[in-house]
Amino acid sequence: MIVVTGATGGLGGATVEHLLQRVPAERIGVSVRDVGRARHLADRGVRVRQGSYEDPAGLRESFEGAEQVLLVSGNDPTADIVRLHGNAIEAAAAAGVQRIVYTSQHGATPDNPYPPARMHLATEAMLADAGIAWTSLRNAAYGPLDEVLGPWSRTGTIAQPADGPVPYIDRADVAEGTAVVLAADHHHEGPVTLSAPTAATFDDLAEIASRLIGRTVERVVVDDERWIADQVASGVPPEAAGFMLTWHQAARAGHFAEADPLLSELLGREPRNVAERLADGIAG
Template identity: 65%
Template structure:
Protein backbone atom coordinates (compact mmCIF):
# COMPACT_ATOMS: atom_id res chain seq x y z
CA UNK A 1 0.00 0.00 0.00
CA UNK A 2 1.03 3.58 -0.71
CA UNK A 3 -0.03 6.06 1.97
CA UNK A 4 -0.08 9.74 1.08
CA UNK A 5 -0.15 12.62 3.56
CA UNK A 6 -1.38 16.09 2.65
CA UNK A 7 -3.86 14.63 0.17
CA UNK A 8 -6.51 17.21 1.05
CA UNK A 9 -4.16 19.83 -0.40
CA UNK A 10 -3.78 20.63 -4.07
CA UNK A 11 -0.38 19.03 -4.71
CA UNK A 12 -0.68 15.64 -3.02
CA UNK A 13 -4.40 15.52 -3.76
CA UNK A 14 -3.49 15.57 -7.44
CA UNK A 15 -0.86 12.90 -6.78
CA UNK A 16 -3.58 10.62 -5.39
CA UNK A 17 -5.73 11.31 -8.45
CA UNK A 18 -2.87 10.19 -10.68
CA UNK A 19 -2.27 7.11 -8.52
CA UNK A 20 -5.93 6.15 -8.96
CA UNK A 21 -5.33 6.05 -12.72
CA UNK A 22 -2.42 3.66 -12.21
CA UNK A 23 -3.39 1.44 -9.26
CA UNK A 24 -6.48 -0.15 -7.68
CA UNK A 25 -7.97 2.12 -5.02
CA UNK A 26 -7.43 -0.48 -2.29
CA UNK A 27 -3.66 -0.10 -2.76
CA UNK A 28 -3.82 3.57 -1.86
CA UNK A 29 -4.22 5.14 1.56
CA UNK A 30 -4.58 8.72 2.73
CA UNK A 31 -3.53 10.14 6.08
CA UNK A 32 -5.57 13.29 6.68
CA UNK A 33 -5.81 15.74 9.52
CA UNK A 34 -9.52 16.15 8.70
CA UNK A 35 -10.91 12.94 7.23
CA UNK A 36 -14.10 14.68 6.12
CA UNK A 37 -12.06 16.62 3.57
CA UNK A 38 -10.87 13.30 2.10
CA UNK A 39 -14.33 11.73 1.83
CA UNK A 40 -14.22 12.01 -1.97
CA UNK A 41 -11.30 9.57 -1.90
CA UNK A 42 -13.00 7.23 0.58
CA UNK A 43 -16.05 7.12 -1.69
CA UNK A 44 -13.81 5.73 -4.44
CA UNK A 45 -12.32 2.98 -2.28
CA UNK A 46 -9.20 4.71 -0.95
CA UNK A 47 -8.41 3.94 2.69
CA UNK A 48 -8.73 7.19 4.65
CA UNK A 49 -7.51 7.48 8.24
CA UNK A 50 -6.97 10.40 10.55
CA UNK A 51 -3.41 11.46 11.17
CA UNK A 52 -1.36 14.56 11.84
CA UNK A 53 2.31 15.19 12.43
CA UNK A 54 1.50 16.42 15.95
CA UNK A 55 0.04 13.01 16.92
CA UNK A 56 2.51 10.11 16.46
CA UNK A 57 0.00 7.48 17.64
CA UNK A 58 -2.56 8.57 15.03
CA UNK A 59 0.17 8.62 12.40
CA UNK A 60 1.14 5.05 13.16
CA UNK A 61 -2.47 3.98 12.70
CA UNK A 62 -2.86 5.92 9.47
CA UNK A 63 0.43 4.52 8.10
CA UNK A 64 -0.25 0.90 9.13
CA UNK A 65 0.33 -1.56 6.30
CA UNK A 66 2.16 0.94 4.12
CA UNK A 67 4.98 -0.20 1.87
CA UNK A 68 5.64 3.41 0.87
CA UNK A 69 4.71 6.64 2.64
CA UNK A 70 4.72 10.02 0.91
CA UNK A 71 5.26 12.81 3.44
CA UNK A 72 4.32 16.35 2.50
CA UNK A 73 6.62 18.98 3.99
CA UNK A 74 5.02 21.43 6.40
CA UNK A 75 5.18 25.18 5.91
CA UNK A 76 4.09 26.70 9.22
CA UNK A 77 6.80 29.24 10.12
CA UNK A 78 5.69 29.23 13.76
CA UNK A 79 6.00 25.45 14.19
CA UNK A 80 8.97 23.19 14.79
CA UNK A 81 8.75 21.71 11.32
CA UNK A 82 11.89 19.61 11.66
CA UNK A 83 10.50 18.03 14.83
CA UNK A 84 7.13 17.40 13.17
CA UNK A 85 8.82 15.84 10.15
CA UNK A 86 10.79 13.64 12.55
CA UNK A 87 7.49 12.44 14.09
CA UNK A 88 6.21 11.42 10.67
CA UNK A 89 9.43 9.69 9.65
CA UNK A 90 9.63 7.74 12.89
CA UNK A 91 5.98 6.68 12.59
CA UNK A 92 6.59 5.37 9.07
CA UNK A 93 9.65 3.43 10.26
CA UNK A 94 7.75 1.95 13.20
CA UNK A 95 4.97 0.53 11.02
CA UNK A 96 7.53 -1.11 8.72
CA UNK A 97 7.34 1.07 5.62
CA UNK A 98 10.07 -0.01 3.21
CA UNK A 99 10.46 3.45 1.64
CA UNK A 100 9.70 6.99 2.78
CA UNK A 101 9.32 9.79 0.25
CA UNK A 102 9.38 13.46 1.24
CA UNK A 103 8.39 16.56 -0.71
CA UNK A 104 11.49 18.70 -0.42
CA UNK A 105 12.63 21.62 -2.58
CA UNK A 106 15.41 22.42 -4.98
CA UNK A 107 18.27 24.37 -3.42
CA UNK A 108 18.52 22.43 -0.14
CA UNK A 109 21.26 23.98 2.01
CA UNK A 110 22.07 24.16 5.70
CA UNK A 111 23.49 27.69 5.52
CA UNK A 112 21.88 29.33 2.49
CA UNK A 113 19.98 32.63 2.50
CA UNK A 114 16.53 31.02 2.02
CA UNK A 115 15.31 29.70 5.43
CA UNK A 116 13.11 26.77 4.27
CA UNK A 117 16.17 25.22 2.60
CA UNK A 118 17.67 24.50 6.03
CA UNK A 119 14.47 22.78 7.19
CA UNK A 120 14.60 20.49 4.17
CA UNK A 121 18.30 19.82 4.77
CA UNK A 122 17.65 18.84 8.38
CA UNK A 123 14.76 16.60 7.37
CA UNK A 124 16.87 14.86 4.74
CA UNK A 125 19.47 14.15 7.42
CA UNK A 126 16.77 12.50 9.56
CA UNK A 127 15.69 10.44 6.56
CA UNK A 128 19.25 9.35 5.86
CA UNK A 129 19.62 8.18 9.46
CA UNK A 130 16.23 6.43 9.66
CA UNK A 131 17.45 3.01 8.56
CA UNK A 132 15.01 2.55 5.64
CA UNK A 133 15.10 3.43 1.96
CA UNK A 134 14.18 7.04 1.30
CA UNK A 135 13.68 9.49 -1.52
CA UNK A 136 13.66 13.24 -1.13
CA UNK A 137 11.77 14.90 -3.96
CA UNK A 138 13.44 18.25 -4.48
CA UNK A 139 10.68 20.06 -6.32
CA UNK A 140 11.22 23.22 -8.31
CA UNK A 141 9.46 26.37 -7.15
CA UNK A 142 5.79 26.18 -8.08
CA UNK A 143 5.08 28.19 -11.20
CA UNK A 144 1.93 29.77 -9.80
CA UNK A 145 3.97 31.48 -7.08
CA UNK A 146 6.08 33.76 -9.26
CA UNK A 147 3.35 36.43 -9.54
CA UNK A 148 4.27 38.29 -6.29
CA UNK A 149 7.86 38.58 -7.49
CA UNK A 150 6.80 40.25 -10.72
CA UNK A 151 4.74 42.97 -9.08
CA UNK A 152 2.00 44.91 -10.92
CA UNK A 153 3.76 44.75 -14.29
CA UNK A 154 0.51 44.64 -16.23
CA UNK A 155 -0.45 48.06 -14.90
CA UNK A 156 3.01 49.63 -14.95
CA UNK A 157 4.78 47.86 -17.81
CA UNK A 158 7.72 47.40 -15.43
CA UNK A 159 9.04 44.43 -13.43
CA UNK A 160 10.77 46.26 -10.57
CA UNK A 161 12.49 43.90 -8.15
CA UNK A 162 15.87 43.14 -6.56
CA UNK A 163 18.65 41.49 -8.52
CA UNK A 164 17.84 37.85 -9.18
CA UNK A 165 19.12 34.68 -10.78
CA UNK A 166 17.71 31.74 -12.76
CA UNK A 167 14.85 29.63 -11.39
CA UNK A 168 13.23 26.63 -13.12
CA UNK A 169 9.63 27.50 -12.20
CA UNK A 170 7.76 24.20 -12.29
CA UNK A 171 4.08 23.36 -12.75
CA UNK A 172 2.63 21.61 -9.67
CA UNK A 173 0.48 19.49 -11.99
CA UNK A 174 3.64 18.10 -13.56
CA UNK A 175 5.14 17.36 -10.14
CA UNK A 176 2.04 15.47 -9.00
CA UNK A 177 1.96 13.40 -12.17
CA UNK A 178 5.67 12.57 -11.92
CA UNK A 179 5.43 11.70 -8.22
CA UNK A 180 2.61 9.26 -8.93
CA UNK A 181 4.70 7.70 -11.68
CA UNK A 182 7.62 7.34 -9.30
CA UNK A 183 5.46 5.83 -6.52
CA UNK A 184 3.74 3.33 -8.76
CA UNK A 185 6.54 2.45 -11.15
CA UNK A 186 9.20 -0.22 -11.07
CA UNK A 187 12.06 2.28 -10.97
CA UNK A 188 13.06 3.62 -7.55
CA UNK A 189 15.47 6.35 -6.52
CA UNK A 190 17.57 6.46 -3.38
CA UNK A 191 18.41 9.75 -1.69
CA UNK A 192 17.63 13.16 -3.10
CA UNK A 193 16.31 13.65 -6.63
CA UNK A 194 15.55 16.94 -8.36
CA UNK A 195 12.25 17.44 -10.18
CA UNK A 196 12.26 20.72 -12.07
CA UNK A 197 11.16 22.27 -15.34
CA UNK A 198 13.60 22.17 -18.20
CA UNK A 199 14.28 25.89 -18.40
CA UNK A 200 15.57 28.19 -15.64
CA UNK A 201 14.59 31.82 -16.19
CA UNK A 202 15.39 35.21 -14.69
CA UNK A 203 13.17 38.25 -14.35
CA UNK A 204 14.85 39.62 -17.47
CA UNK A 205 13.52 36.53 -19.23
CA UNK A 206 10.09 37.13 -17.73
CA UNK A 207 10.10 40.66 -19.13
CA UNK A 208 10.90 39.31 -22.59
CA UNK A 209 8.25 36.60 -22.42
CA UNK A 210 5.64 39.03 -21.05
CA UNK A 211 6.44 41.52 -23.80
CA UNK A 212 5.95 38.88 -26.47
CA UNK A 213 2.75 37.47 -25.00
CA UNK A 214 1.12 40.78 -24.17
CA UNK A 215 2.17 42.65 -27.28
CA UNK A 216 3.56 45.55 -25.23
CA UNK A 217 7.01 46.46 -23.99
CA UNK A 218 7.71 45.24 -20.45
CA UNK A 219 10.85 46.60 -18.81
CA UNK A 220 12.93 44.93 -16.11
CA UNK A 221 14.26 47.37 -13.49
CA UNK A 222 16.64 46.26 -10.73
CA UNK A 223 15.79 47.80 -7.35
CA UNK A 224 18.11 47.98 -4.33
CA UNK A 225 17.20 45.34 -1.72
CA UNK A 226 16.33 47.75 1.08
CA UNK A 227 14.49 50.09 -1.25
CA UNK A 228 12.41 47.17 -2.47
CA UNK A 229 11.50 46.24 1.11
CA UNK A 230 10.51 49.86 1.75
CA UNK A 231 8.39 49.89 -1.40
CA UNK A 232 6.71 46.63 -0.43
CA UNK A 233 5.81 47.81 3.05
CA UNK A 234 4.48 51.07 1.61
CA UNK A 235 2.16 48.94 -0.53
CA UNK A 236 0.85 47.16 2.57
CA UNK A 237 3.06 44.07 2.66
CA UNK A 238 4.18 43.27 6.24
CA UNK A 239 7.90 43.90 6.58
CA UNK A 240 8.55 40.37 7.83
CA UNK A 241 6.90 38.95 4.71
CA UNK A 242 8.85 41.30 2.44
CA UNK A 243 12.14 40.32 4.04
CA UNK A 244 11.27 36.66 3.67
CA UNK A 245 10.64 37.20 -0.05
CA UNK A 246 13.96 39.03 -0.24
CA UNK A 247 15.76 35.88 0.95
CA UNK A 248 14.49 34.12 -2.15
CA UNK A 249 15.92 36.82 -4.44
CA UNK A 250 19.24 36.46 -2.67
CA UNK A 251 19.19 32.69 -3.05
CA UNK A 252 18.41 32.90 -6.76
CA UNK A 253 21.22 35.32 -7.52
CA UNK A 254 23.66 33.18 -5.53
CA UNK A 255 22.83 30.26 -7.81
CA UNK A 256 20.95 28.01 -5.38
CA UNK A 257 18.24 27.27 -7.97
CA UNK A 258 20.31 27.28 -11.15
CA UNK A 259 20.64 23.49 -11.35
CA UNK A 260 19.27 21.65 -14.38
CA UNK A 261 18.00 18.08 -14.32
CA UNK A 262 16.15 15.98 -16.93
CA UNK A 263 14.43 13.60 -14.49
CA UNK A 264 11.03 15.32 -14.45
CA UNK A 265 10.79 15.08 -18.23
CA UNK A 266 11.84 11.42 -18.08
CA UNK A 267 9.11 10.57 -15.57
CA UNK A 268 6.47 12.48 -17.52
CA UNK A 269 7.53 11.14 -20.90
CA UNK A 270 7.31 14.69 -22.28
CA UNK A 271 8.73 18.13 -21.66
CA UNK A 272 7.37 19.83 -18.53
CA UNK A 273 5.26 22.96 -18.83
CA UNK A 274 7.35 26.12 -19.02
CA UNK A 275 7.05 29.67 -17.73
CA UNK A 276 5.57 30.90 -20.99
CA UNK A 277 2.70 28.43 -20.61
CA UNK A 278 1.88 29.61 -17.10
CA UNK A 279 2.29 33.29 -17.91
CA UNK A 280 0.01 32.89 -20.92
CA UNK A 281 -2.65 31.39 -18.66
CA UNK A 282 -2.39 34.31 -16.25
CA UNK A 283 -2.73 37.01 -18.89
CA UNK A 284 -5.19 35.12 -21.07
CA UNK A 285 -2.89 35.11 -24.08
Protein backbone atom coordinates in the same frame (compact mmCIF):
# COMPACT_ATOMS: atom_id res chain seq x y z
CA MET B 1 -0.16 0.39 -0.24
CA ILE B 2 0.93 3.98 -0.89
CA VAL B 3 -0.10 6.47 1.81
CA VAL B 4 -0.10 10.18 0.98
CA THR B 5 0.02 12.82 3.71
CA GLY B 6 -1.42 16.27 3.16
CA ALA B 7 -3.89 14.80 0.68
CA THR B 8 -6.40 17.63 1.11
CA GLY B 9 -3.75 20.20 0.20
CA GLY B 10 -2.73 21.37 -3.25
CA LEU B 11 0.29 19.18 -3.98
CA GLY B 12 -0.82 16.13 -2.01
CA GLY B 13 -4.34 16.20 -3.44
CA ALA B 14 -3.10 16.52 -7.01
CA THR B 15 -0.66 13.67 -6.44
CA VAL B 16 -3.48 11.40 -5.28
CA GLU B 17 -5.47 12.23 -8.42
CA HIS B 18 -2.53 11.18 -10.59
CA LEU B 19 -1.98 8.04 -8.51
CA LEU B 20 -5.61 7.05 -9.10
CA GLN B 21 -4.80 6.99 -12.83
CA ARG B 22 -1.91 4.58 -12.25
CA VAL B 23 -2.79 2.18 -9.42
CA PRO B 24 -6.06 0.73 -8.07
CA ALA B 25 -7.78 2.90 -5.47
CA GLU B 26 -7.54 0.14 -2.86
CA ARG B 27 -3.74 0.46 -3.02
CA ILE B 28 -3.91 4.14 -2.04
CA GLY B 29 -4.36 5.56 1.45
CA VAL B 30 -4.33 9.11 2.74
CA SER B 31 -3.40 10.53 6.12
CA VAL B 32 -5.26 13.79 6.73
CA ARG B 33 -6.08 16.08 9.63
CA ASP B 34 -9.77 16.29 8.75
CA VAL B 35 -11.23 13.08 7.30
CA GLY B 36 -14.38 14.95 6.31
CA ARG B 37 -12.41 16.93 3.74
CA ALA B 38 -11.27 13.66 2.14
CA ARG B 39 -14.76 12.17 1.76
CA HIS B 40 -14.50 12.52 -2.02
CA LEU B 41 -11.50 10.17 -1.93
CA ALA B 42 -13.18 7.66 0.37
CA ASP B 43 -16.13 7.57 -2.04
CA ARG B 44 -13.69 6.47 -4.76
CA GLY B 45 -12.24 3.62 -2.72
CA VAL B 46 -9.21 5.34 -1.18
CA ARG B 47 -8.47 4.44 2.44
CA VAL B 48 -8.88 7.58 4.54
CA ARG B 49 -7.45 7.82 8.05
CA GLN B 50 -6.91 10.70 10.41
CA GLY B 51 -3.29 11.61 10.95
CA SER B 52 -1.36 14.67 12.06
CA TYR B 53 2.36 15.31 12.39
CA GLU B 54 1.62 16.46 15.96
CA ASP B 55 0.18 13.03 16.85
CA PRO B 56 2.75 10.22 16.38
CA ALA B 57 0.36 7.51 17.59
CA GLY B 58 -2.30 8.58 15.11
CA LEU B 59 0.29 8.68 12.35
CA ARG B 60 1.36 5.11 13.05
CA GLU B 61 -2.23 3.99 12.63
CA SER B 62 -2.69 6.01 9.45
CA PHE B 63 0.53 4.51 8.01
CA GLU B 64 -0.39 0.92 8.91
CA GLY B 65 0.08 -1.46 5.98
CA ALA B 66 1.90 1.10 3.84
CA GLU B 67 4.86 0.09 1.73
CA GLN B 68 5.51 3.72 0.82
CA VAL B 69 4.58 7.02 2.45
CA LEU B 70 4.64 10.37 0.69
CA LEU B 71 5.71 12.84 3.36
CA VAL B 72 4.55 16.24 2.17
CA SER B 73 6.65 18.86 3.93
CA GLY B 74 4.95 21.20 6.38
CA ASN B 75 4.84 24.92 5.68
CA ASP B 76 3.65 26.53 8.94
CA PRO B 77 6.26 29.22 9.69
CA THR B 78 5.27 29.24 13.38
CA ALA B 79 5.78 25.49 13.90
CA ASP B 80 8.87 23.42 14.61
CA ILE B 81 8.69 21.72 11.22
CA VAL B 82 11.82 19.61 11.68
CA ARG B 83 10.43 18.10 14.89
CA LEU B 84 7.09 17.43 13.19
CA HIS B 85 8.81 15.76 10.24
CA GLY B 86 10.76 13.69 12.75
CA ASN B 87 7.46 12.53 14.26
CA ALA B 88 6.29 11.38 10.83
CA ILE B 89 9.56 9.59 10.05
CA GLU B 90 9.52 7.78 13.39
CA ALA B 91 5.86 6.81 12.90
CA ALA B 92 6.64 5.43 9.45
CA ALA B 93 9.50 3.36 10.83
CA ALA B 94 7.31 2.03 13.64
CA ALA B 95 4.58 1.12 11.14
CA GLY B 96 7.02 -0.91 9.03
CA VAL B 97 7.01 1.43 6.03
CA GLN B 98 9.62 0.38 3.48
CA ARG B 99 10.20 3.73 1.76
CA ILE B 100 9.53 7.39 2.48
CA VAL B 101 9.25 9.82 -0.41
CA TYR B 102 9.70 13.37 0.85
CA THR B 103 8.85 16.67 -0.84
CA SER B 104 12.01 18.71 -0.39
CA GLN B 105 13.28 21.89 -2.05
CA HIS B 106 15.49 22.70 -4.99
CA GLY B 107 18.81 24.15 -3.91
CA ALA B 108 18.81 22.60 -0.45
CA THR B 109 22.39 23.45 0.54
CA PRO B 110 23.83 24.58 3.89
CA ASP B 111 24.80 28.03 2.61
CA ASN B 112 21.44 28.84 0.99
CA PRO B 113 20.09 32.02 2.67
CA TYR B 114 16.47 30.93 2.10
CA PRO B 115 15.48 29.48 5.53
CA PRO B 116 13.46 26.45 4.30
CA ALA B 117 16.64 25.02 2.76
CA ARG B 118 18.02 24.28 6.23
CA MET B 119 14.75 22.70 7.33
CA HIS B 120 14.76 20.40 4.33
CA LEU B 121 18.40 19.47 4.87
CA ALA B 122 17.68 18.61 8.49
CA THR B 123 14.75 16.43 7.42
CA GLU B 124 16.87 14.68 4.80
CA ALA B 125 19.48 13.97 7.48
CA MET B 126 16.81 12.34 9.65
CA LEU B 127 15.66 10.27 6.69
CA ALA B 128 19.22 9.10 6.08
CA ASP B 129 19.46 7.98 9.73
CA ALA B 130 16.03 6.33 9.91
CA GLY B 131 17.00 2.93 8.54
CA ILE B 132 14.34 3.16 5.81
CA ALA B 133 14.84 3.57 2.07
CA TRP B 134 14.08 7.14 1.11
CA THR B 135 13.74 9.49 -1.82
CA SER B 136 13.83 13.25 -1.47
CA LEU B 137 12.19 15.18 -4.31
CA ARG B 138 13.95 18.53 -4.43
CA ASN B 139 11.24 20.46 -6.23
CA ALA B 140 12.05 23.66 -8.10
CA ALA B 141 9.83 26.71 -7.56
CA TYR B 142 6.31 25.79 -8.61
CA GLY B 143 4.11 28.48 -7.08
CA PRO B 144 2.17 31.03 -9.18
CA LEU B 145 4.62 33.13 -11.18
CA ASP B 146 2.94 36.34 -10.07
CA GLU B 147 4.11 35.57 -6.53
CA VAL B 148 7.69 36.21 -7.63
CA LEU B 149 7.11 38.60 -10.55
CA GLY B 150 4.58 40.91 -8.96
CA PRO B 151 1.66 42.55 -10.84
CA TRP B 152 3.58 42.79 -14.12
CA SER B 153 0.52 42.44 -16.38
CA ARG B 154 -1.04 45.53 -14.77
CA THR B 155 2.06 47.68 -14.33
CA GLY B 156 4.07 46.64 -17.40
CA THR B 157 7.15 46.14 -15.25
CA ILE B 158 8.78 43.32 -13.34
CA ALA B 159 10.04 45.44 -10.44
CA GLN B 160 11.84 43.01 -8.16
CA PRO B 161 15.25 42.64 -6.50
CA ALA B 162 18.22 41.30 -8.43
CA ASP B 163 17.62 37.66 -9.28
CA GLY B 164 19.26 34.66 -10.89
CA PRO B 165 18.27 31.73 -13.13
CA VAL B 166 15.49 29.46 -11.85
CA PRO B 167 14.04 26.42 -13.69
CA TYR B 168 10.42 27.24 -12.77
CA ILE B 169 7.91 24.41 -12.97
CA ASP B 170 4.16 23.98 -12.56
CA ARG B 171 2.60 22.31 -9.53
CA ALA B 172 0.51 20.02 -11.72
CA ASP B 173 3.70 18.64 -13.30
CA VAL B 174 5.31 18.20 -9.87
CA ALA B 175 2.27 16.23 -8.69
CA GLU B 176 2.29 14.02 -11.77
CA GLY B 177 6.02 13.39 -11.47
CA THR B 178 5.60 12.54 -7.79
CA ALA B 179 2.87 10.04 -8.62
CA VAL B 180 5.11 8.42 -11.23
CA VAL B 181 7.88 8.03 -8.65
CA LEU B 182 5.48 6.44 -6.16
CA ALA B 183 3.91 4.09 -8.70
CA ALA B 184 7.12 3.01 -10.44
CA ASP B 185 8.88 -0.30 -9.95
CA HIS B 186 12.26 1.43 -10.07
CA HIS B 187 13.02 3.64 -7.06
CA HIS B 188 15.23 6.69 -6.92
CA GLU B 189 17.56 6.76 -3.95
CA GLY B 190 18.28 9.85 -1.85
CA PRO B 191 17.88 13.41 -3.14
CA VAL B 192 16.81 14.01 -6.75
CA THR B 193 15.93 17.29 -8.47
CA LEU B 194 12.59 17.91 -10.18
CA SER B 195 12.84 21.02 -12.32
CA ALA B 196 12.28 22.40 -15.78
CA PRO B 197 15.00 21.40 -18.25
CA THR B 198 16.14 25.03 -18.54
CA ALA B 199 16.31 27.97 -16.14
CA ALA B 200 15.04 31.50 -16.72
CA THR B 201 15.83 34.90 -15.23
CA PHE B 202 13.48 37.83 -14.75
CA ASP B 203 15.03 39.38 -17.86
CA ASP B 204 14.03 36.26 -19.79
CA LEU B 205 10.53 36.37 -18.36
CA ALA B 206 10.17 40.05 -19.25
CA GLU B 207 11.05 39.26 -22.88
CA ILE B 208 8.57 36.38 -22.98
CA ALA B 209 5.84 38.47 -21.38
CA SER B 210 6.46 41.29 -23.87
CA ARG B 211 5.94 38.93 -26.80
CA LEU B 212 2.77 37.54 -25.25
CA ILE B 213 1.04 40.87 -24.68
CA GLY B 214 2.47 42.73 -27.67
CA ARG B 215 4.04 45.56 -25.69
CA THR B 216 7.21 45.99 -23.70
CA VAL B 217 7.35 44.61 -20.19
CA GLU B 218 10.32 46.27 -18.52
CA ARG B 219 12.58 44.55 -16.02
CA VAL B 220 13.38 46.98 -13.19
CA VAL B 221 15.93 45.95 -10.56
CA VAL B 222 14.90 47.31 -7.17
CA ASP B 223 17.37 47.74 -4.32
CA ASP B 224 16.72 45.23 -1.52
CA GLU B 225 15.97 47.83 1.15
CA ARG B 226 13.73 49.80 -1.19
CA TRP B 227 11.90 46.62 -2.18
CA ILE B 228 11.27 45.74 1.48
CA ALA B 229 9.96 49.25 2.11
CA ASP B 230 7.68 49.07 -0.92
CA GLN B 231 6.33 45.69 0.17
CA VAL B 232 5.59 46.91 3.68
CA ALA B 233 3.96 50.06 2.32
CA SER B 234 1.66 47.87 0.24
CA GLY B 235 0.52 45.96 3.33
CA VAL B 236 2.90 42.99 3.42
CA PRO B 237 4.06 42.23 6.99
CA PRO B 238 7.77 43.04 7.44
CA GLU B 239 8.58 39.44 8.41
CA ALA B 240 6.93 38.09 5.25
CA ALA B 241 8.73 40.63 3.06
CA GLY B 242 12.06 39.77 4.63
CA PHE B 243 11.40 36.06 4.14
CA MET B 244 10.66 36.52 0.45
CA LEU B 245 13.75 38.67 0.02
CA THR B 246 15.90 35.72 1.10
CA TRP B 247 14.45 33.76 -1.82
CA HIS B 248 15.56 36.46 -4.27
CA GLN B 249 18.97 36.55 -2.59
CA ALA B 250 19.29 32.79 -2.94
CA ALA B 251 18.33 32.96 -6.61
CA ARG B 252 20.88 35.68 -7.39
CA ALA B 253 23.57 33.62 -5.65
CA GLY B 254 22.81 30.73 -7.99
CA HIS B 255 21.29 28.34 -5.44
CA PHE B 256 18.32 27.60 -7.72
CA ALA B 257 20.15 27.61 -11.05
CA GLU B 258 20.53 23.85 -11.52
CA ALA B 259 18.22 22.37 -14.18
CA ASP B 260 17.67 18.63 -14.38
CA PRO B 261 16.05 16.40 -17.04
CA LEU B 262 14.54 13.92 -14.55
CA LEU B 263 11.06 15.49 -14.43
CA SER B 264 10.83 15.37 -18.23
CA GLU B 265 11.85 11.72 -18.13
CA LEU B 266 9.23 10.90 -15.50
CA LEU B 267 6.47 12.69 -17.41
CA GLY B 268 7.51 11.37 -20.82
CA ARG B 269 7.22 14.94 -22.13
CA GLU B 270 8.51 18.41 -21.42
CA PRO B 271 6.98 20.12 -18.38
CA ARG B 272 4.86 23.20 -18.99
CA ASN B 273 7.23 26.07 -19.67
CA VAL B 274 7.15 29.61 -18.35
CA ALA B 275 5.69 30.99 -21.59
CA GLU B 276 2.69 28.69 -21.27
CA ARG B 277 2.23 29.59 -17.64
CA LEU B 278 2.45 33.32 -18.30
CA ALA B 279 -0.05 32.96 -21.14
CA ASP B 280 -2.46 31.17 -18.79
CA GLY B 281 -2.10 34.01 -16.31
CA ILE B 282 -2.98 36.57 -18.96
CA ALA B 283 -5.96 34.55 -20.11
CA GLY B 284 -7.16 34.15 -16.53
